[in-house]
Amino acid sequence: MDALWLIPTFPLLGFLVLFLSQGQLPKIVVAIVGAGSIGLAAIVALVVGNAFMDAGAEPQTQLLWTWMRVGGFVPEIRLYLDGLSLVMTGVITGVGFLIHVYATGYMWDDHEEPEGFGRFFAYMNLFVFAMLMLVLGDNLLVLFLGWEGVGLCSYLLIGFYHRDPNNGYAARKAFVVTRVGDTFMALGLFLLFRELGTTEIQASLVAANIAWPEGSTMATVIGLLFLGGAMGKSAQVPLQTWLPDAMAGPTPVSALIHAATMVTAGVYLIARMHDIYIISPEAQFWVAVTGLVTLLISSCTALVQTDIKRVLAFSTMSQIGYMIMALGVGAWSAAIFHLMTHAFFKALLFLASGSVILALHHEQDMFKMGGLWRKLPIPFMSMLVGSVALAALPLTSGFFSKDAIMLTAADNPAAGMVFWGGAAVAAFMTALYTTRMILLTFFGEAKTAAHDSSGWNMNGPLVVLCGLALGGGWFGLGIVSGVLPDGGMTTHDHFSQIALVTMAMPLVGILTGWFVFGSSRGDVTQLLGTVFSENVRRFWYSGWGFDWLYDRAVVAPFVALARMNKNDFVDLVFKLAASTTRGVHHVLAVIQNGRLRWYAWNMALGLVVVFVVVMWEVMG
């Protein structure tokens, strides 16, 4: 347990070394330091996790130091390890390590930023460090520190190719949109501190249970504020628009953002603060609704994308939607379980798509791919495995977690069938767009020449992740259910009607996909060619018009207001102030003549006058 502090320390050290060396180190050293630091952290996490399990999975804390001491407010930098944070740590360091190893190959001959190798790994390490602080911190302030750190690193990495202004715009968008969520998060934090007088997570949960009765308004407000924070970080409707644009960064960054860090932060936050949601079922209900809406919107959107990474980005949104919904319906450990399996297969998918993109010289349009399965066997296999897990075919890792979520959702007293139905539709859609992606990318005729240039350091992580994506479902997450109230056990057994339908949805989806996209069939093409479906396609393609909506609803009125106000009555007030000031100035200018001694004289005179007056009063 004493080694716990080492886990975030290694990435931090890696960051410091890489950052302070200012790109002066040779690439091989950068690669070793960059990936090695995360590897060491993963090993330490493994050792710590083992010791933790041996010790009976009792939550443990490690006080590093006291941050500051201001009155009664004494936040401590204290690490907290329980089943939840252990799973998160394992995912972050383990999957993060694989992504880093992959990135050493992916970024090696980067032609856009040849000098940026060291910078890239410095940011990546900082990213992992921030995320580790987020999950290991025992204090909401430390969590918030990691929260903001993650936001900063995502900004830096999305805008990594900063020579193109579009990438900078994407980075800024990610930063600004998540900042909206961060504000909610911060407000929730302040409110929590005001109400409970502490920012210690465990202490505040205990205090909340005592202070607030079931259904308390304060718990609802705080829960909703935290939900707002989670919306921003985890890209949930309505703050989801940054995620697709975040594809501007290098592919390993996307893998890291989507699989191991960043977007899971919101899920983690809600899971960590679960007591608040248990106190307030109303807040929890809205969590579930948020998840469901995101889930549906994003899976529809994914269906019509042409950019392979955008398909994956929208699929991430929908999978996170599953997690959030799971949290909302009380399937706490299932949510975390899905978080883990999702990390495996989504990292796998992104890395495999990275290999494809690299082989096609940074071509990301699926309609320009095709026929790649012979040329890129390992990426193809990886993609296939990842897709199968994403679509949740039985016995893959995604199946177990998604199944658990959907069956629990069906039990929800408020709107069980709605949640279940939505999730089932989304599962169908997931299978559909996954099939479409595979077919477009790897089958049909080849449209672009491919050069497989990936070495062992890119293929190795893919193979490992393949194994995890297939078999990760067998891990089971007993340790998490020790922390979270276990809603994972459903009343439906695995062969009830509803369970069978749940299981069948992906299969139906894949078959449909095969039928629709497999080879050009006249009817389907005709159906897809109608004006209505074209409009739908366009609407979905734009991500249900959220960007357009925000542009109209927020940006345009603001710009219009600014333009309107450019030359109007408000200025008169200032002009009045200006002319008054100018008038006074003319009077004062006589006094303020720039002669230093004149000032000194006046000061001395004033001193004497004040002194005399005071004397008069005192003696008087």
Added chain:
Amino acid sequence: MELPPNIWSYVLILPIAVGTLVMALILVWWERRLLGWWQDRKGPNRVWRWAGGFGQAIADAVKLLAKDDWVPPFGDRLFFVLAPAIVAGSMLMAYVVVPWAPRDSGLIITDSNIAVLWFLAMSSLAVYGVLLAGFASNNKYALLGGLRAAAQMVTYEVFMALSLMGVVVLAGSFSLLDIVEDQATLWNIGPQFVGFVIFLLAGLAETHRLPFDLPEAEHELTGGFHTEYSGMKFGLIMAAEYLGLIITSAMIVLLFFGGWLLPPALQALVPAGLTSTVVGLGVFAAKIVVFINFFILLRAAIPRPRYDQLMSLGWKILLPLSLVNVLGTGAWMLWTG
């Protein structure tokens, strides 16, 4: 006016002042002999052959005394006369706090709880002598020398003070007696090696000894700030330089090499009382001599840096290093409680 508690300390002033001045006189000759030896030549060895040529030093002193005491008519007479006195006076004053032997021997004029600060204060007052000497001469070489000296000394004073702070932190006191007694188990040269190196360099720069004698670098500035000086005034400046050499060596010994203490194992064998005083005095003197010889060796061995090199060494290397040293020592003390 009542009598002070310890009249002995007043009595002590005279022997110490005379002793150090005589020591300075000896050093003039000793340095030249040693330099001659290292540079494979004879050095002054003719006058009083039986004493290794020591008569030369006395002859020099007599020459300086007998010379015409000339004050440049174009300069500032008051400052011109005052400057050597300030230089030598402040150096002599610094000896007030030097403990020559263990506490109970009473061989110290005054033990103050600001002894280290007193030393720093006096060495910072010595700047004025040099500055005024350069200014009063009304000569461009002297002025440049004085400016250089002032900048150099003010600069190195900073690191000198900072390098001492590690020792002060370890001992928890500014008193030199406390600092020496704190080294009974372990001399500060071990834990404060960085501080020692910085203090050594700063001490060289403060006394503007070669290789840091840029204020009086002959080939650039003829004689530097004392270009116009001759006779006994020059003698005083020269004596002050040797006084500075001795006090710097003494401070190094006191702060980093255990003062009058023998190495811990041997120190236990020394009986208290008069024996310890005599042994302490001897050990202290021996250590001082070692460092004086070391400084003379430095003069013989190392070429003079450029002025900008000297300044950048100070601000860019020694300042951060000494700050880190203070921080590290403080952290160590906090850590070990």
Added chain:
Amino acid sequence: MNFALSIPLEHVFVLAAALFCIGLTGVLVRRNVMFVLMSLEVMMNACGLAFVAAGARWAQADGQIMFMFILALAAAEVAVALGIVLQLSRRFDSLDVDAANEMHS
């Protein structure tokens, strides 16, 4: 030799007041900026003396601490002021404090 005297407090204060007033007179009278700055130093020093004396009255360290802050203030003030003096003499070729009165309307 650690001794401290018992001195009538008002004598120290009167001394401080006298130094302060002398410094103030200097600031008002002198035109040469160097002398003005010196007079300011005298004034600050007088304040420091008053603080230390007050600290000595109750044998508390606070007086000396305030003196140290005055010292830090003086150091900062001198660093900036002398930079200004150098600029002044470089630009206006004069040390008259009123030389830089370019601000008048």
Added chain:
Amino acid sequence: MESLFYIAAVTALASTVSVVTAKNASHALIYLIVSLLSVAVIFFLLGAPFAAALEVVVYAGAIVVLFLFVVMMLNLGKGSVARESAWLRPNMWILPCLLTVPLFLGLVYVLSGQPVQTAAAMVGPKAVGTQLFGPYLLAVELAGILLLAALVGAYHLGRRYLSERREEV
């Protein structure tokens, strides 16, 4: 021993008056040093040896050296004495004294209340240090920021402006 205090006080007063009335800037600085040293002696007598040492090390040893440095750089030698005499006509003293003498008299009147003695106790560097880094820590940080600001300001003021340099070269 109290006489020591009065000797130092008289020295301080005399040298300070000389600072204000001197014509030669470098002489004024030497008087200022004398004044500072005698105040340092008073500090020591008041039982504040640390303040006394700092007065010598920092005030006399660093701040006034800076003054002297600038005086030497500007070469305010004998040439400026004549101008100084022109600037410092005797009748210019009248008005300031009219202002400060009443102030001084008022202060003396206020201060000469009931007689109080100082404590005759030593407050050593250790006591000052613990106070400084205890309750006054924030003020120390602020002083540090002030010094940093002064450093930046002095650096900015001290360098020659680019346009000027072009003219000079």
